[in-house]
Structures are given as structure tokens and as C-alpha cells.
Amino acid sequence: MVALSLERILELMRKPTNIRNVAVFAQKGHGATELMDTLSVSEAHIRCLREPHTCLYPPPPNKQKADMDHPVTVQPTILPLHLKLTEEDLLNIKQEANGPEFLINLFYPPRHIDLTSGVIRNLLATDGALILTNCLDPIPSSTMSALRRVVDERVKPVLVLNQIDRVFEELSLSQEDLYQGFAWTIQSANNVTASCNPSKDIFERVIFDPVQGTVVFASGLHGWAFTLQQFADRYAQKFPVNRAKLVKRLWGNYHFDVTTKSWTERTVDADGQPLARGFNLFVLDPILKLFDAILHFKTDTYEELLRRLEIHLSESEKELSGKPLLRVVLQKFLPASDTLLRTAVLHLPSPVTAQKYRVDTLYGGPMNDECAVGIRNCDPEGPLMMHISKMIRTADKDRFYGLGRIFSGTIRAGARVRIMGPCFKSGSSRDLYIHHIQRLVLLMSSTAEPVGECSAGNVVGVVGIDQFLLQSGTISSSDCADTIKDIHYSITPLVQVKVDAKDSKDLPKLLESLKNLSRMDPLVTTLILETGEHVVAAEGERQLWHLFQDLEGELGEVQIVKSDPFTQYRETVQAESRPALAKSPNKHNRLFMKAMPLGDDVTHAIERGDISPNFDLKSRARIMSDDYEWDNQEARKIWSFGPDSVGPNLLVNCTRGVAYLNEVKESIVAGFQWTTREAVFTEEPMRGCRLNILDVVMSSDAIHRGGGQIIPTARSAIYASTMMARPGIMEPVFDIAISCPERVMANVIKTLVKHRGEVVNEEFYFPQRTGDNLLMVKAVLPVAESFGIQSKLSMATGDQATVIRMAFNHWKLMPGVSNEDPQLIELISSIRRRKGFNEALPALDRFLDRL
Amino acid sequence: MSNSLSGPSNFADDGSAVIGRHLDVHHFKLASESQDKIKSCTDIYEIDRTVSAIKERGYKRIALQFPDDLLQDSGLVAQLIRDQTGSAVFILADTSYGSCCVDEVAAQHISADAIIHYGRSCQSPTSRLPVIYVFGKQPVDVQDCAATFDGFFGKDKAQKAVLMYDVIYSHCIDQLLATLQSEMHYTNIVKSRVETESNLGYVLSDSKTNGALNSGCCQKKESCCSTSSSTEAATGCCSSEAAKSDYDQCTNSSGCRTATSTSSTQQLVVEDDNSEHTKKRRRFGRTYDLPVGDQIEDYTLFYVGDESPTLSNIMMTHSKCDVYSYNPETKKGRLESAQVNRALMRRYFLVQKAKDADVIGIAVGTLGVASYMTMIKHLKALIESKGKKAYTFVMGKLNVAKMANFMEIDCFVYVACPENSLIDSKEFYRPIVTPFELEIALSKSREWNGDYVTDFQQLLPDEDKIGVDKIKISQTQLDAASDDEDYSDKDSDEDDRPHFSLVTGQFKQSKRYTTNSEDTKELSALIQGTTDLTVRNKNTSVATLMSSAAGEYLQSREFRGLEVALGESPVELATEGRAGIARGYRTEDGYGEREKEKY
Secondary structure, eight states, X not given: OEEEOXXXXXXXXXXXXXXXXXXXXXXXXXXXXXXXXXXXXXXXXXXXXXXXXXXXXXXXXXXXXXXXXXXXXXXXXXXXXXXXXXXXXXXXXXXXXXXXXXXXXXXXXXXXXXXXXXXXXXXXXXSEEEEEEESSSOOOHHHHHHHHHHHHTXXXXXXXXXXXXXXXXXXXXXXXXXXXXXHHHHHHHHHHHHHSOTTOTTSOOOOOOTTTTOEEEEETTTTEEEOHHHHHHHHHHHSSOXXXXXXXHTSSSOEEETTTTEEESSSBOTTSOBOEEXXXXXXIHHHHHHHHHHHTTOHHHHHHHHHHHTOOOOHHHHHOOHHHHHHHHHHHHSBHHHHHHHHHHHHSOOHHHHHHHHHHHHBOSOTTSHHHHHHHHTOTTSOXXXXXXXXXXXXXXXXXXXXXEEEESEEETTOEEEEEOTTOOTTSOTTXXXXXXXXXXXXXXXXXXXXXXXXXXXXXXXXXXXXXXXSOEEEESOTTOOOBOOOOOOOOOOEEXXXXXXXXXXXXXXXXXXXXHHHHOTTOEEEEOTTSOEEEEESSHHHHHHHHHXXXXXXXXXXXXXXXXXXXXXXXXXXXXXXXXXXXXXXXXXXXXXXXXXXXXXXXXXXXXXXXTTSOHHHHHHHHHHHSXXXXXXXXXXXXXXXXXXXXXXXXXXXXXXXXXXXXXXXXXXXXXXXXXSOTTTOOOBOSEEEEEEXXXXXXXXXXXXXXXXXXXXXXXXXXXXXXXXXXXXXXXXXXXXXXXXXXXXXXXXXXXXXXXXXXXXXESSTTSSSSOEEEEXXXXXXXXXXXXXXXXXXXXXXXXXXXXXXXXXXXXXXXXXXXXXXXXXXXXXXXXXXXXXXXXXXXXXXXXXX | OTGGGOSOOTTOSSSHHHHHHHHHHHHTHHHHHOSSHHHHHHHHTTHHXXXXXXXXXXXXXEEEEOOGGGHHHHHHHHHHHHHHHOOEEEEXXXXXXXXXXXXXXXXXXXXXXXXXXXXXXXXXXXXXXXEEEEOOOOOOOHHHHHHHHXXXXXXXXXXXXXXXXXXXXXXXXXXXXXXXXXXXXXXXXXXXXXXXXXXXXXXXXXXXXXXHHHHHHHHHHHHHHHHHTOSGGGSOOOOTTTTTSHHHHHHHHHHHSOOOHHHHHHHHHXXXXXXXXXXXXXXTTEEEEEETTOOGGGOEEEEESOSOHHHHHHHHHTTTSOEEEEETTTTEXXXXXXXXXXXXXXXXXXXXXXXXXXXXXXXXXXXXXXXXXXXXXXXXXXXXXTTOEEEEEEOSSOOHHHHHTOTTOSEEEEEOOHHHHOOOGGGSSSOEEOHHHHHHHHOTTOOOSSOOOOOGXXXXXXGGTTOSSOHHHHHHHHHHHHHHHHHOHHHXXXXXXXXXXXXXXXXXXXOOOOOSHHHHHHXXXXXXXXXXXXXXXXXXXXXXXXXXXXHHHHHHOSOOSSOOOTTTSOOOOOOOOOOEETTEETTSTTHHHHHHHHO
């Protein structure tokens, strides 16, 4: 731990070229926590010389024990690290640098990588990422999707093959097997990045290549890590070889012929004897030798090795033997902090470098205004642009620090700034607050240091904005500033649980806690149902489980009652309806409408944002006619998207020559929005419906075609037409991955099938691993059936199967027609019962009028 | 509630409006079926009592108010009363608001001296005219009812219970009470009372304001009496029915007597006397006295009557009590409390919606309930003090189509009698809340804790309660409030902050519509400055929007009325336009035929 005075730290912070903001992502169990712990006790960890003012995270009283051990991972924040490079190393930096000292802000990994929100929130503040994965296991899909997001956000990743010690210790694999295993893992990571948007040419394609140094082999637990470069350096110091050339030989199909002392791509020498691969011979072999010698107490051998490797042990360390000794030796031989930080400095971009190519994905406004220029140049003198991506709770639990990255300008305590919430639209005053910054704090692992100002490229905590921003937002000093774009979440919180305070007196407390919950996770929504019940909605059951732990910890004495989890549905149509007529209450207006399926392509395109209501009408029509086979004229007549003006349902005006139509347009659209939000049977939202207005007959008198007459008419017409278009129900489906030994696979599949799951494929984990062959069963499972699936699987397999990942995959149409199929009717009734409606399904003639 | 929804709605959720409307007729089947119509009429409509009351006070012009479903009997009743009293009798057709409320305005149109209100009544206190309530008598099997009661509470004869009932069963409650107390030996039963007559003689729980109240109403009474041109009207009017207790007698009589100081002091004395050993509660016309030291929470409610707004009202306002009901029609009893939580939570949701509203419409749903004007002023002040915009609507009975015409309104608050104000607004485009709910939503001092108030009398600050000349006070309060805002920066800061909206799960920023001094200053400056040259903006308009929500909404609309195409369309001579009514103008086809049909 290096203790620096605040002045020194601030000095470091003033050089944006020498800052690296790095996120860490790893699947639980892949050693991220251990790695962070290793780094936090390492020399590089910066501690501020002043006494810490606030302790941010005292362990909450009733957390689970596992969480108690690492309270920091409960609420991840930043680990500041310091690295001083030698002159020689400085030359290797391919980007601008200013002096040999570097500040690396390592973001603690999100608590659960399978929860997208955590990943996303770290991404906006960082420019680089360490992707940790087990060196031999297949990359978990959660890590893969995190990696995909990393690349999509133009954050540069480095692959860390972690837990390498276990490979040496536990598995008796040959060196060649290890090499193949590593190569396979790296290749699968490269496959992921290759599939990510290659079109963004400014940002070079991400390829993990050990030769380049973008792959790190690490043992987070034991605190050692290496790259091929390090080995090459060592050999280059001892032997007369070209370092750069040697590195290339250390990976891939290069074999060293000891007898001829030459490199060859062949696997056998002239005599037909197998040759050792460069990696195996020069990298794995020395480490394995150390392992072997120390773990088998061959004192003579390892002392000789230590001498040759120039590892000097202190007196006390010499006393050690076995594993502790091995640990010490390897930490000296290949210190993890040094390797990782060096990699970060050399291979990850500084804010100055990164913001040049990130500005157009980051900034929502025009690319030539002063804010965009400031961001592009990472200019500390430019207008202030800061994005708050996370709310971090203060120790006293009352307030939140807004943690954010400064992209441009300098933020000063006491300055008056514009705070823009997520609903802010340029030019309006909606969700815009002008307020002063109360205080600024540097978040350094678990302490908060007050500072006066902070400049571009840094990450800082802001006090006094939690009252304006719930989760995220932009802070700027410029009047013309638009927002830093929040990352769009494609996931809706599907799993919901009702909560209520046992005693109605505790309601205010519950509300406050619910608010704090949604602060801490952008994918958690807390709302109130029409029945007046509070609902916490999250991505999955597991997230909810964590949420409730937080909630209960926060509420303390207050007792809450929670319901069983339930999920959302969508209503859709499966065929084209005949024209439906609805008359207005005063019978003076008639509306003819027709419902038809929108088609999967268009529905997905709208959900992805490929077709958006914000597009220019003509270009949207062009896209729709070119790519989705829409009639260009019809595509221009799309009146509205719904629900909430963005959803995957379209209202299309197919009328011809109707007078005054523009007068009632807003009323019809209002009715459409309402209906798509609350569909006819379940009052769940609609999805994938296209509604055509065929004809409108209007009262000739303006007073009789007001909203009051038209809105209910539009509603009835839409209800009637959807009811005649073979209405269907869509349910959300999870993508589920289960790991289990081969022999219980049949039980796993049986359990899945029993719950309407469909197995997609099953594949072996790294098959060479001895013992039980572990299988990964991938399946899709309806969300409604996923509740408690882990315990059901455990029961069926005797605790052998584990759910590794569950994430929303798609909406699946349930078989049958909503108001005909008895099973669907049963489902609809149950939803209606839950919502407190009359259980009977509404009949068509309530909405359909006759001429 | 059913009446308020009877407007055209083609997607009523369960057709309850229709069913609800027929319920009352059911009760009065005797009237229409009986052979001896006059006799049963006399009995059911309490002609004798009515006539004696009228004669006693010498009312000359009488307004009869029937609910829609009893209108069929109105002719006969009117005839009977006219024959027996010789007064001029008018039947009020179509009530302006709910038929449970006394329609004083309609009665004043014909300068009536008194109103006789028939059928179910919400017992809202009125302010202008004397009212005689005739509920109609419905038979109750007292023994069966008592047995049902015993079935519920048989285990504990000391069970604390309050007897409540639908007004149509009021005539046999004494009998029921006697049965329970003497035959079944229940010891802790409290009976609630309803008033059969009212002219401002409502009782306030706070006895201190009573003096003021009485003087206030007596003044009114004077004016009333002078129009009735009868000196006799001033003498006591206690009907035998009403004289159930000293207490009732006093309240009723004092209201009708001329403003003699003795009567009001007399009442004051009685009041004080009473308050020493009992705790009075008055909710929607029902009064009950609890022994000192008892809370209503300790009591169980036993309601005689079938499902009705009255019952739901009682349940809402006594949400902490168990409510059992006995339906004399079906002779079945049941525990009602289960569903009340649902209803309450639903209201809670509406409160959350109201919290998010920026533009609030005050829909006036009564012109009869006392101090409704004060309430409206009070609400306006409240809304404006929060920087929100209030619009006031007088629209008679609510219906979906009417309300949806005002799309710029985010939320309506309905000022009406307690039984009418609970509108389940599922069908409405915008939520409709009660004044109480709006108070919870907007004012920090009130919080949702399960207590519910439907009667807005309880909401008004004490000094506002009487409803006369107190508007000034609320105005000064408003001024004081706005002053506070001006001077304490912190406070306005507080209001600036967004609040966490439970409806969306996000922060909601409130729009600020300034309606106070600053704006008016600006406006007056503008008016004064009209002689000066004004710079035209791009759209060649010189109009300024003065923090008008509706104006803002209009700006955001795509269609803003006819486009002005000055100079683009040729000038035409004026021609005669359409005439007639909207359901068929004279120029339209078939007009002539319809006209023929009419005559």
C-alpha cells in the first residue's frame, strides 16, 4: 500500500493521459474478489495520507456471512492504484503519456455479473476492462454477454485467464493439454468479440492475443500473474535473443528443438522425437517445476531454481514450506499487481485516447458543439460534462454520493450546474435542475476524501444531487449541453413480487426503502399496481432475492409481507381481423379498425431501436420499405408507436379522404396508447400488433368529436379488432444454463421438460478434466415456470445441478387463442384475479358495434 | 355511485351501473304492486309524518325530490301531500348530481320553503333549506337479524359493537336494539342514529364551534323563514320520529327555531353535558356516542342493509373495524371487511397518481352539501400553493365522455357528497380522487395511514368548517403560504425537487405554474404596456402564455383549431349557418320527419 498525500493524488489526477479507468468483470467464482483483494493489499494500492473521514461501508448487521467477509463487494466502488514505469517501459506505450507515474482506477466488479445493470453502470465511467474468466472452463455466457457489452460500448478489454494455480495444483494435465485449453478459451473469447459490431471503424477490432499482451494469465487467489512479455523480458535479459521475436515464439505453433537450438513449426524433430512447444517449454515448464519442487518439498531443487530465477526470500519466508512458500515465491517471481497494472497502462486507453473515439456514442447532442469538443479532447478547461452512473450510499445511510466520470471540464464544489435527468430533452426544461454542487469526494476503496475540484478523465463522487437524480444523469455547466447517453436496457424487469408492510404505519419507511432500492439498481423498478399494491420488479428471481436481502437489511425492524413471484405477459394477435366498428358514446362518430400481426421482424426491430418513433418520417419509411417489406406509403402513415409512444405496436392510418381527421388524431392516438398499455384481456401491454384505421365517420360538429367521444371509441375499436384477430398471449422465456454431472443429465432434462422447458443443447465442459464429466445444459424455460427451479433441480438430482445463468431471451407465443383455449382462459383469469378484476373475460359484443 | 356512472359508456367494466340502478326499485315493490296503493303509499312514504311536519311549520311551497327509480310513485305522493296540506307541491325531476343529495338549487328555482327527500340519502348536511327525509320503510325480520348477530358475536356477550343500518331500515333499529339487549343480553351495543330532518342542524364533534355554527345557521334560517312568510315556522318542529333522545331533539330543534340566544345556549349546555361522558362521532349523517375512553377501533360494526355506497363508505371510513353486514332481503349475514382493504388500496393507488399530476381539475359534484364552496377554495389554495394548476369544472353528473374531453387535466378531484365521491375511475381517462386523497397527495402534513375520510367537512381547518364568510380566511392563509415560499429559500428549494413517483418508479419533476403575485404583476404590466410597441415573434403572434396549463397543452397539440390562412382563401359573403340541435340539424336529412314525429 502506498501512502500518498492528497496533493500528490490530485497531481496524478490532473494528468488525464496517465489515468486508466478500468472495470473488472467476472462470473461469480472466477476469482474476481480474490484478485481485488490481492490488489488492495499490494504495494500499488494508493492510500490517502490523511485520516479517512467517512467509512463508507461498515458491514450491515444482518448480511449473510459470505457477504460479511467481503463487504466491499456488496457496494462496489473504486480501487485506486499507482504504477511507476521505467523509462524503457514508457517507450512501449503507444499512446500519449506524461511522466512515468500512472493512476489506475480499478472498479470493483459488479456483485452479480449475470445482472446486466451492474455491468452497464461500470461501463460508462471506464475506458478499459479486465475480463476475468477461468482459464480452462468455457467462458460463461454471462461473461460473454458482459464482454459483448464492453465492446459495444467501445471499452477496450483485456482477457485475464484466472485461477491458473488450480490447473497446476488440482489437475494432472499435460503441458500440451494446458496450452490447448488456454488457446481454446482465448479463441472462444475472440469469437465473441468478432461477432460484435465490426462496423465502427474508429474503434479497432478487439482481438485477444497473448503475443500482443492482451491476455494475462493470473492467479488472483495467490497473487501472481504473467504475460508472455514478462517471460520474454526475462529471457532477453539472460540470453542474447531479440525480445520482440521471442514473444512471438512463445505462443502458437512454434516448437523449440533443444538439440539444434532452433525454432520450428514442426512438432517433431529430425529423429521423430516430439518437440516441446515454445509456450510449454519457456513459460509453463519453469512454473510447473517450481510447483513440483515446492509442493513435493524438494528443497535442493527449488533452492537452485530460486537462485536461478533471482528470487530472494527474507529470513522468515525461508522458514516456510509447501503451499505458503509457493505462494510467496510466485508473488515475488510474477507479482500480480505489477503485471495487471502494466497491462492496463500499456494496453488500455487513457481517457484522452478513449474519448476521441467514444464521443459519438457517449454524447447525445450535435458533434460540433462545445460539449462534444470538450469531451473529444478530454479538456479540463472545456465546459463541464459529467455523467453520474451510480449512486453510492453514504455510511450514515441517509444520502447518496453520485459516482460519475468527468468527460470534460472541471467540477468544483459549490459551483452552480445543470443537472439533467434521464427524461431531459434538449431545449426543454423537463427533468432539468439548476443547483449547486455541495461537495466532491474521492472514493478510494472504502474511504471518501473530500476534494475541492476534479478535472476531466477522473471519477469522482458528488454530494447533493441524489435529490434530483434517481439513478443516473448528466451534470454540465454549459447551457447548450445535451445529455451523456445512458445505455439502453433491452431488458424489462419481468419478475415481480408484491410487497407490503405488515403494519400500515410502516408504509412510509417501506416507500423510502423501495426508493433506495431502485436507486441502487437501474433494472429494478418499484411501482404500485392499480390495486394499490407495491411491486418490486427485477430481471430474475435471483436478483429479487438479493434485493430482498438489501430491503430487509435496510428496513431493520419493519416487517414486510411479500407475495410469490409472478411475471408479466404480453397480448398479441395471430391473424388479420375483419373490420371492427365502434361507435362513440353519442353515436355520432364511427371508427372502423382492423388488427393484424406486426410480424416478428418489425417487432424486434422496434424493440432493438432499428425502427424508432424518433426517426425522420421519410427515412423511417425508407427503412421499413427496404428492409421490412412495408408499403412505403403505408409506412409514412404510421401515426403512433405504443405503448408509451415507443412500444412495438403500430397505429397506421389507412383512411382515404376523411375530413377533419387531424382533429381527432390525438384522441385516437390517446386511445391507442391506452389500449396498448392495457390490453383487453389481462390489461398487460400489447406486443407486435398493427392496428389499421380503415375509416372514420365523424360528427360534423366539432363539439361532438372531442376527446371524450373519440378516446373511448378508439379503445373499443382496438379491443374489438384485436379480439377478432385470434388474440394470443405471449410469455417471457428465460435462457437457462445448468451445470450438472453427466449421470444426472436425464433428471435435469426431465425436470425442465416438466416445466415446459426446451433443451437447446448440452455440451461438455472441458472434457479432459478428470472425475465427473460436467455437462452444461442449455435450455429455454418460461419465466413463469422458472420460479424455484433451482430447488426443483436440486431435488431431482440430489443437489448436483446448479443453475449458472438465467436471463431473458424472448417473448414466446403461447399456443391457442386467448378467449378460446381453456388453458389460456385459466391463465387470463388468474391474472385478472391477481389484478383485482372481474375474473370473467370481457365479451366481444361489449366493444363491437353494428352498423 | 351507480348514478354517476350512468352516462353513456360503451366499455363499462362489469355493467354494475345498470344493476345498481335497479336495486332501489326492488325495495319499493310494495308500492307498485299493492292493491291498496294509497294506503301503502301513505305508510311507506310516511305521508302522515310529512304532512304534520309541514302543517306545523306552515310551509307553503314544497319540493319533492325523488330518486329516478321512485319517480313512478311521485304523482301519487304529491297528490296525497297536496290534498292533505294544501301547499303547493312540486316534484323535482332529474337531479343535478347524485339523487342521494338534496338538490337545493333545483328547489330554489321554484322558491320552495322546504324539500322532502325520498329514498336513500347520503345525509350530507345542507345549508339552505329545511329538509325532511323520508327513507321509506322496509320490513326487517328483527328476530332473524338478531339471531344472525348472535351468530357472529355469541361467544362474547360483552362484545363492543355499533349498530349501523341503511336508512330504509331505520324504523326498526330500536326494536332490534331492544331485542339484542333484553333478550340476548348484549351489554355493549351502541346504536347509531340518522336524522330524519335537517336544516343545517348537523352536529359537529367539536362542541366549541357549535355556538358559532348555530348562530351561523340560524341567521340563514332567518332568511329562510322570512321567505316562507310564516311566523309559525319559528316554533318547534321536533317530530316524534326525530325525538329519540334529548340530544337529537336539541340539535334538530335548535336548527329550526329562530335565532334566540336561549336555544343556542341551551344546546351548548347539553353539548357540554354530553361530551363529558360520551364521545360523539358523526359521519355522513350517522351519529353514535361511545362511552368515554373507548376508541372506535375497539368496536365491531354491524350493518343492516345490503351492499350499497353507504356500506362501502362506512367500511372505508372505519377501515380499522371489522364490519359485519346483515342483508334483510336475503336474510344473510357476512363479514365484509375482507374487501375493504382492496378498495382502500385501490384508492391509495389513485393518491399516488394524484401526486404525479401537474394540472388538477376540481369537478364540482354538489351544490347542496354545506361548505362546498369553502372546500373548493381550500383545494384551489392547496393546489396552487404546490405550484400546480387548478381548473374548476361544474359538470353535473360525471361521465366518461365528459371527463375525457379535458385531456390536459392530469387528475380530477371530485367535490361531492361522501357517497358520490368514491368513483372507481378505472373507466375514466384520468383518475378521480376525493378531496381527502388530494390532501394526502399534496400536503406533507397528511400521510396515508389507512384512515379514510370521505366527508370533506372533516378536512377543512376548524375555522373553515361553517362555510360562511370564511373564504377570506383561506385566502389569507394562502397569502401567508405564498409569503412563506417567497421568503424562505429552503422551502421553495424543497418544492423544486422531484419526488419519487411510485407510478413510474422514477423521479417525477413537478411543473411549476405560478399563479401568484409575480405572475399577476407581469400580467398587469403587460396590460398597461399594451399601448407600447411590442416586438412580434416569428409566428407573428403577440400573445403570451401566462403559465397556463391549457395553453401549454394546446401548444403541444398537433391540431389547434382552424388554421388562419389570412389572404390565402377568398373572401366570401356570409351565409346562413346551421340551426337546430346537435342530434340533428335542420339542414340534415330526415330533420323534417323527426320534427313531425315530435308533434
